[in-house]
Amino acid sequence: MARAKIPDAEGGAAVRAARAGDAPRDTTATAVRYLLQLLAERAPGNTVEVRVPPFGAVQCIPGPRHTRGTPPNVIETDPATWLALAAGDLSWDDGVASGAVHASGQRASLEGLLPLRF
Template sequence: MPARLRPADPCEVAVALDRFRAGDPERADLRLLTKHFLALLELRAPGRSVEVRVPPYAAVQVVPGVRHTRGTPPAVVETDAGTWIAMATGELAWTDAEAAGRTRASGERADLSPYLPLI
């Protein structure tokens, strides 16, 4: 069983968020923030019915419901790191990200709007 993600140190998150909001994030900032906010999502929406993918940084299974164990999960959300961070911080609404094609969601329970923003 893969290790669960853990929220990052608040000071590191603050520094990385400052660079992200300034439009100058480093790859390490994107990785840290992506994993941090996915860890917060795991805490807010425990379960295994939706797989949230933010390549190349991480993927988690969240949201209560039918447990996924093999192959393609019944519900998948995929987005890039910048979009994920913007949705997690409330700078971008879930519906706006979907309408703009910045996130792809398929299957039951794939709507993450009840869980966002995370801060």
């Protein structure tokens, strides 16, 4: 069963509130999920799994399909870092260099896909 799509108005408002700071947990969760949704829409595919625990994960980027077990290309980060990356407040290179973004696999990169416009 597919997840319900977060409407742009609701998602955009959640992102703005979460970026302003001190947003309730459910608002931050909506913001993270909305930005993951945008990423999956803009880079459809199943080659890379982007994880932002505890709020969500998506598969994206065209290329070889992965169907079972741990995907060979995984990106994982925390909600605050994901919001900063997606909004353009943190560059991909800086996120990886600082250790805030964990990327494993040859294709595990979001360079050129971020920031997301919302």
